[in-house]
Amino acid sequence: MALSGMQIYKLLPRTNCKECGYPTCLAFAMKLAAKQVELDDCPYVSEESRAQLAEASQPPIRLVTVSADGREAQAGNETVMFRHEKRFYNKPGLFVRLYDDQPVEALEAQAKEVADYTVEYVGMELKVDGLAVEATDGGAQFAEAVKAVLDTALLPLVLIAEDAAVMAEGLKVAREVGAKPLIYGATAETWQDFAALAKEHGVPMAIREEYLDVLASLAAQIKEAGVDDIVLDHGARDLPVALAKQTHMRRLALGNVRELGYPLIAFPGESVDDPEMMPIAAAQAVAKYAGFVVLDEFSPATIYPLLALRENIYTDPQTPIQVQPGLYEIGEPTADSPLYVTTNFSITYFAVANEISGSGIPGWLLVADAEGMSVLTAWAAGKFDAVRIAKAVKENGLADKLNHRKLVIPGHVSVLLGEIEEELPGWKILVGPREAVDIPGYTKVWGSL
Numbered sequence: 445m446a447l448s449g450m451q452i453y454k455l456l457p458r459t460n461c462k463e464c465g466y467p468t469c470l471a472f473a474m475k476l477a478a479k480q481v482e483l484d485d486c487p488y489v490s491e492e493s494r495a496q497l498a499e500a501s502q503p504p505i506r507l508v509t510v511s512a513d514g515r516e517a518q519a520g521n522e523t524v525m526f527r528h529e530k531r532f533y534n535k536p537g538l539f540v541r542l543y544d545d546q547p548v549e550a551l552e553a554q555a556k557e558v559a560d561y562t563v564e565y566v567g568m569e570l571k572v573d574g575l576a577v578e579a580t581d582g583g584a585q586f587a588e589a590v591k592a593v594l595d596t597a598l599l600p601l602v603l604i605a606e607d608a609a610v611m612a613e614g615l616k617v618a619r620e621v622g623a624k625p626l627i628y629g630a631t632a633e634t635w636q637d638f639a640a641l642a643k644e645h646g647v648p649m650a651i652r653e654e655y656l657d658v659l660a661s662l663a664a665q666i667k668e669a670g671v672d673d674i675v676l677d678h679g680a681r682d683l684p685v686a687l688a689k690q691t692h693m694r695r696l697a698l699g700n701v702r703e704l705g706y707p708l709i710a711f712p713g714e715s716v717d718d719p720e721m722m723p724i725a726a727a728q729a730v731a732k733y734a735g736f737v738v739l740d741e742f743s744p745a746t747i748y749p750l751l752a753l754r755e756n757i758y759t760d761p762q763t764p765i766q767v768q769p770g771l772y773e774i775g776e777p778t779a780d781s782p783l784y785v786t787t788n789f790s791i792t793y794f795a796v797a798n799e800i801s802g803s804g805i806p807g808w809l810l811v812a813d814a815e816g817m818s819v820l821t822a823w824a825a826g827k828f829d830a831v832r833i834a835k836a837v838k839e840n841g842l843a844d845k846l847n848h849r850k851l852v853i854p855g856h857v858s859v860l861l862g863e864i865e866e867e868l869p870g871w872k873i874l875v876g877p878r879e880a881v882d883i884p885g886y887t888k889v890w891g892s893l
């Protein structure tokens with residue numbers, strides 16, 4: 445947990461020598477607490493104080509990375525319980541579980557389907573983070589299954605096996621191609637063998653235990669054994685209990701219980717009897733503190749809302765989600781279709797785009813760069829004015845693309861009409877509805893305007 449300025453001050457020499465550029469050690473401590481200066485700016489900090497300050501500056505939840513072929517899934521480094529307090533940083537990794545008892549061709553087909561899946565969301569390309577391969581029936585085919593999956597899709601992996609000897613075989617295959625998987629399945633009985641593997645190969649390991657005090661103790665022992673990157677599974681496979689445990693564990697981690705300061709792993713499919721409930725369990729895991737989420741099936745209908753939910757939770761609440769400025773086709777517009785302009789605030793974009801789409805009349809939606817603000821806010825701030833709108837029209841080559849020269853502006857900025865016509869000679873500027881919900885009615889009369 446971060447130290448206060450007064451706590452830092454007590455660790456400084458307190459000689460007020462001014463060499464750091466500040467008149468007193470207290471002033472320097474306050475700047476250090478605000479992360480506006482570096483500790484090295486004071487040349488007189490003792491080694492003991494330096495160690496204490498370094499320890500205190502560690503994030504309460506360790507950052508754990510799973511990687512393969514340059515792709516990474518990272519979890520941890522979180523500092524708050526609730527997003528509105530500051531922000532959440534590292535999106536929980538979504539992994540799809542495959543089993544080693546399936547034919548190689550089936551494994552390859554599933555791995556390929558997951559690896560090939562991409563979906564565009566507010567201008568971003570979203571993907572599944574990786575795959576989980578689980579050993580079954582003694583794990584005789586585990587290494588072969590891991591190889592088949594990695595040969596098809598070199599993605600970040602979670603390897604799942606109860607037996608450390610089985611895990612060793614699969615892990616060897618993964619390490620041969622440079623993958624750094626998370627190894628899962630250690631318990632109070634088996635953690636030493638898994639820790640030895642994790643240490644030997646430099647990979648993170650997960651530990652499963654139902655009782656949190658025992659889990660904390662096991663994590664401490666694993667760290668003592670030389671493994672720094674640990675992932676925790678509290679063992680609850682019941683939605684309300686899992687929610688309570690995950691919330692409690694986050695609170696304890698932020699309260700500086702270092703033994704629980706690691707990312708959590710969740711298996712939503714194991715928490716529900718009805719497979720149709722799996723997305724709900726997964727959504728709970730994404731929203732409430734899981735760092736790695738292992739899904740039991742791959743379906744675009746399930747994955748897309750989870751990816752979108754994750755994006756919405758793991759963004760900075762002080763920075764609005766924006767869409768890329770540019771020209772968007774809504775439906776299949778032609779050179780005669782209406783042209784609308786709006787700002788790049790994502791909620792505004794989706795409100796307008798959805799209403800154009802719902803009108804049944806395809807259109808062009810020109811999104812001007814208004815620094816992510818809504819129409820009225822951007823206009824008041826001078827970020828959505830005639831110059832910017834005209835610039836967007838010109839940059840997107842609309843005079844060449846369209847048969848007409850008509851641009852519909854939001855009704856809230858009707859005052860811009862004259863200025864835009866000055867900036868865009870030859871164009872007719874039409875004042876559209878104030879609210880997006882009125883666009884379908886407006887499209888019916890657009891042709892006569």
Ligand code: SF4
Pocket residue numbers: 456457458459460461462463464465466467468469472473485486487488489
């Ligand atoms: Fe205090 Fe160090 Fe700054 Fe000197 S250089 S005033 S000892 S913080």
